[in-house]
Amino acid sequence: MTSLEPEISRLRQDLGPRLIVLGHHYQADAVARHADFLGDSLELARRLSELRAEHIVFCGVWFMAESAAVLCKPEQKVHIPDPGANCSMADMAPARLLEAVLEVLSAKGRRIIPLAYVNSSAGIKALCGRMGGSVCTSANARTMLAWALEQGDGALFLPDQNLALNTARALNLARDRVRVLDVRGSGRRVDLAGAAKADLLVWPGCCSVHHRFKTRHVLSARAGRPGVRVIVHPECRPEVVEASDAAGSTSQIIDYVKQAEPGSTIVIGTETNMVLRLARGHADKTVLPLAESRCQGMARITEAKLAGLLKDLDRDPGVQIPETIAAPARTALERMLDVCRASAGQRKAGT
Ligand code: 13P
Ligand code: SF4
Numbered sequence: 001m002t003s004l005e006p007e008i009s010r011l012r013q014d015l016g017p018r019l020i021v022l023g024h025h026y027q028a029d030a031v032a033r034h035a036d037f038l039g040d041s042l043e044l045a046r047r048l049s050e051l052r053a054e055h056i057v058f059c060g061v062w063f064m065a066e067s068a069a070v071l072c073k074p075e076q077k078v079h080i081p082d083p084g085a086n087c088s089m090a091d092m093a094p095a096r097l098l099e100a101v102l103e104v105l106s107a108k109g110r111r112i113i114p115l116a117y118v119n120s121s122a123g124i125k126a127l128c129g130r131m132g133g134s135v136c137t138s139a140n141a142r143t144m145l146a147w148a149l150e151q152g153d154g155a156l157f158l159p160d161q162n163l164a165l166n167t168a169r170a171l172n173l174a175r176d177r178v179r180v181l182d183v184r185g186s187g188r189r190v191d192l193a194g195a196a197k198a199d200l201l202v203w204p205g206c207c208s209v210h211h212r213f214k215t216r217h218v219l220s221a222r223a224g225r226p227g228v229r230v231i232v233h234p235e236c237r238p239e240v241v242e243a244s245d246a247a248g249s250t251s252q253i254i255d256y257v258k259q260a261e262p263g264s265t266i267v268i269g270t271e272t273n274m275v276l277r278l279a280r281g282h283a284d285k286t287v288l289p290l291a292e293s294r295c296q297g298m299a300r301i302t303e304a305k306l307a308g309l310l311k312d313l314d315r316d317p318g319v320q321i322p323e324t325i326a327a328p329a330r331t332a333l334e335r336m337l338d339v340c341r342a343s344a345g346q347r348k349a350g351t
Pocket of ligand 2: 026087208298
């Protein structure tokens with residue numbers, strides 16, 4: 001226990017029910033232990049509508065705090081211990097570039113529906129909301145991509161090419177109907193003839209944490225471990241997903257480990273903090289990282305920065321998003337929650 005634990009507890013006690021702390025599973029233990037609720041992107045977004053606290057402190061990266069600020073009530077404020085905690089993948093898709101690329105793709109009247117992974121800026125989500133599109137998380141990418149493909153003449157998935165290609169495969173989309181775009185030069189390099197033949201257009205972004213894993217990591221995880229199961233996040237390269245036994249979002253990976261037989265060995269391809277926490281929580285199983293891979297953005301949130309923020313919470317302006325961005329971004333996020341609710345309802349009813 002560091003000396004900051006008692007200080008944070010005292011600050012939390014002073015703030016009482018005015019404060020709630022949310023954390024993403026990729027946070028280090030020193031921070032994660034202060035979270036009232038630890039979740040993946042979808043769980044955290046869903047949780048927001050139930051929260052009554054005046055201050056929501058988000059221990060995650062910037063785009064997550066932005067989404068929370070878009071979804072929270074007007075009387076609530078969202079804070080992040082370090083506003084510089086960025087997601088390198090979200091940074092690969094600036095809103096102005098998406099606007100330019102969509103303009104190029106729609107030049108001949110083709111209606112392209114943008115579908116953004118939640119790992120993107122509020123500006124990107126706002127564009128999706130305005131253009132009839134939506135957002136998705138890794139837990140609902142399949143449902144949302146199937147939905148997007150039905151809405152127009154084609155869908156543009158961004159920013160993660162790996163999640164797009166893995167989801168397209170899971171939906172049995174023919175490979176020649178899927179095209180990864182060259183978005184350099186404000187969309188001037190887009191091969192329009194090639195794009196016209198595709199139903200799914202893919203932004204060329206990736207996650208530095210998951211793109212690091214290679215097929216050789218899967219092969220060495222299997223070597224000398226008969227019966228081992230390898231499970232990876234769908235932000236991994238398609239060939240890594242194919243070489244593995246299963247792919248799933250953060251919450252699906254957690255469920256997989258929970259349900260595994262005692263004594264089993266599971267090797268996991270995702271952020272190291274989460275894998276090590278899972279290993280400690282399941283001492284009856286052997287849980288190992290596929291390779292060490294940590295998120296630099298998530299690591300910017302430290303216990304010291306959390307303590308500093310809580311000390312001066314009333315003076316922190318919180319995450320500010322102009323309503324011209326927040327309103328259409330909210331439309332995109334709420335569309336996702338509605339589509340998922342409807343699809344869960346249909347599954348329950350067996351239709
Ligand atoms: P999920 O939380 O949706 O699994 O996404 C993983 C991730 O990379 C978060 O930044
Ligand atoms: Fe972004 Fe990848 Fe870090 Fe998630 S793990 S925040 S996608 S860089």
